[in-house]
Amino acid sequence: MNIYQNILQAKKKGKKLLAVLIDPEKIDLENIPSFFEKVHQSIATYIFVGGSTDKDNQIEIVVSKIKKVTHLPVLLFPGDVSQITNTADGILFLSLLSGRNPEYLIEQQIKAAPILKNTNLEILPTGYILVDGGKETATQKVSNTKPIPQENKDLIINTSLAGEFSGKKLIYLEAGSGATKVVSQKIIREVSESISIPIIVGGGIRSKQQLVNAFKAGADLVVIGTVFENDENFFNQLKK
Numbered sequence: 001m002n003i004y005q006n007i008l009q010a011k012k013k014g015k016k017l018l019a020v021l022i023d024p025e026k027i028d029l030e031n032i033p034s035f036f037e038k039v040h041q042s043i044a045t046y047i048f049v050g051g052s053t054d055k056d057n058q059i060e061i062v063v064s065k066i067k068k069v070t071h072l073p074v075l076l077f078p079g080d081v082s083q084i085t086n087t088a089d090g091i092l093f094l095s096l097l098s099g100r101n102p103e104y105l106i107e108q109q110i111k112a113a114p115i116l117k118n119t120n121l122e123i124l125p126t127g128y129i130l131v132d133g134g135k136e137t138a139t140q141k142v143s144n145t146k147p148i149p150q151e152n153k154d155l156i157i158n159t160s161l162a163g164e165f166s167g168k169k170l171i172y173l174e175a176g177s178g179a180t181k182v183v184s185q186k187i188i189r190e191v192s193e194s195i196s197i198p199i200i201v202g203g204g205i206r207s208k209q210q211l212v213n214a215f216k217a218g219a220d221l222v223v224i225g226t227v228f229e230n231d232e233n234f235f236n237q238l239k240k
């Protein structure tokens, strides 16, 4: 079974999924084995690797090191085309649907196409939607786009629906790395009631309660990054 079929099956069974996001600019290569001992004791089901930037082009070496120590599927979550490496298992083939910058709507995807054609990566077409998370994030700066205000619920729902109708296999509601305000339960609930494809939610989740809230509201997969960078003991709260 491939990664997407696994996500669909989990959704059908109501099994919730957690991705640990690793930023290639921030992870200490030496720390990867001990970090993964904690990952493996937790409920994490996927590893995402990527950043809005990867200035020193660390992604390939980071993913290779990770693949040596884990059997969890590793998915690229790329800020741009330079973050593609065949050493991962799959890629979130993102299109930034909340913005109107052609570079992140289609140009990056065209640049990525000939590279991906020569890899074995499983491609997961993903509608990526930035919602306001209370502060300007790196992704907003890099993409030069504005997030959708959380008050503008209908626009978030309709953008998600347009993503599904254009063939995206996943919708990612993103408050932004280190957000001070998470995507509200109301938004997650209404989007999940409107679309039939799985929903990824991330940005600013720092407590078990926030994770549970996102799952309860209808998130199928939650992404957590920053809190693990700052405090690996958070894994203790997420034991299997």
Ligand SMILES: CC(C)=CCC/C(C)=C/CC/C(C)=C/CC/C(C)=C/COP(=O)(O)OP(=O)(O)O
Residues within 6 Å of the ligand: 023, 050, 051, 052, 053, 077, 078, 079, 080, 081, 082, 084, 092, 093, 094, 095, 096, 104, 105, 108, 109, 112, 128, 137, 138, 139, 142, 143, 177, 178, 226
């Ligand atoms: C299809 C291909 C190859 C690439 C997609 C390119 C697109 C559309 C990217 C969307 C916009 C973007 C810059 C996304 C980055 C998402 C990401 C990995 C965010 C992680 O957070 P950081 O912004 O690195 O957080 P910190 O500021 O905490 O480091």
Ligand SMILES: O=P(O)(O)OC[C@@H](O)CO
Residues within 6 Å of the ligand: 021, 174, 175, 176, 177, 178, 179, 201, 202, 203, 204, 205, 223, 224, 225, 226, 227
């Ligand atoms: O780093 P945090 O705030 O957990 O966000 C995770 C992810 O959604 C960012 O792209």
Ligand SMILES: [Mg+2]
Residues within 6 Å of the ligand: 023, 025, 050, 051, 052, 053, 138
């Ligand atoms: Mg980063």
